[in-house]
Amino acid sequence: NAGVTQTPKFQVLKTGQSMTLQCAQDMNHEYMSWYRQDPGMGLRLIHYSVGAGITDQGEVPNGYNVSRSTTEDFPLRLLSAAPSQTSVYFCASSLTGRYGNSPLHFGNGTRLTVT
Amino acid sequence: AQSVAQPEDQVNVAEGNPLTVKCTYSVSGNPYLFWYVQYPNRGLQFLLKYITGDNLVKGSYGFEAEFNKSQTSFHLKKPSALVSDSALYFCAVRGGLTTSGTYKYIFGTGTRLKVLA
Numbered sequence: 001n002a003g004v005t006q007t008p009k010f011q012v013l014k015t016g017q018s019m020t021l022q023c024a025q026d027m028n029h030e031y032m033s034w035y036r037q038d039p040g041m042g043l044r045l046i047h048y049s050v051g052a053g054i055t056d057q058g059e060v061p062n063g064y065n066v067s068r069s070t071t072e073d074f075p076l077r078l079l080s081a082a083p084s085q086t087s088v089y090f091c092a093s094s095l096t097g098r099y100g101n102s103p104l105h106f107g108n109g110t111r112l113t114v115t
Numbered sequence: 116a117q118s119v120a121q122p123e124d125q126v127n128v129a130e131g132n133p134l135t136v137k138c139t140y141s142v143s144g145n146p147y148l149f150w151y152v153q154y155p156n157r158g159l160q161f162l163l164k165y166i167t168g169d170n171l172v173k174g175s176y177g178f179e180a181e182f183n184k185s186q187t188s189f190h191l192k193k194p195s196a197l198v199s200d201s202a203l204y205f206c207a208v209r210g211g212l213t214t215s216g217t218y219k220y221i222f223g224t225g226t227r228l229k230v231l232a
Contacts, residue, residue: 040224043205045220048215056214096217097215098216098218100209100218100220103164104161106158106160108156108157
């Protein structure tokens, strides 16, 4: 099993550009989520999904969109990149989010720089 | 509101010595607690969790964690540290129930463990 796969690994954008960060999991997990990791701030939840066709906002959703058309894929779109979105982005999935007892499986991250 | 704190930004320990990485929490109700490890340029990996039961939880790579309800702590421990244990460690707690009927996870800010040869 590949687990959680994120692409690309690195990306440099200019302010105002848009892009999509890809995330795919092959574990048939119901729950998928996106986090950003910034120094001294831990991980902050951007968006999450409890199943195909269902998404919801996390702690820091502004400037990002998501969709979940299949169980496997959960892309994150940056609509108009800003320097404040420079960060490392992680996709994570778990079997279910219904009980809060399922460990998260993380991808290896996308390091994004916005200039 | 649920929260988790890791009071130390960095912990240094000599190889072969026991290590402790601290975590305290604040939740309403029974806590669901997790530890993750992050190696350089990698995602977080699950180490162990406490949901209920024994206060001493054993996990991957020889790590264990002690749940202490009276001190609201969930410290990560290992009897004998290895240089390869050097990494960033995150404590997490189950957050509140969302309108989607699911639970979020709240992460601490991380503690960098450095094991010195």
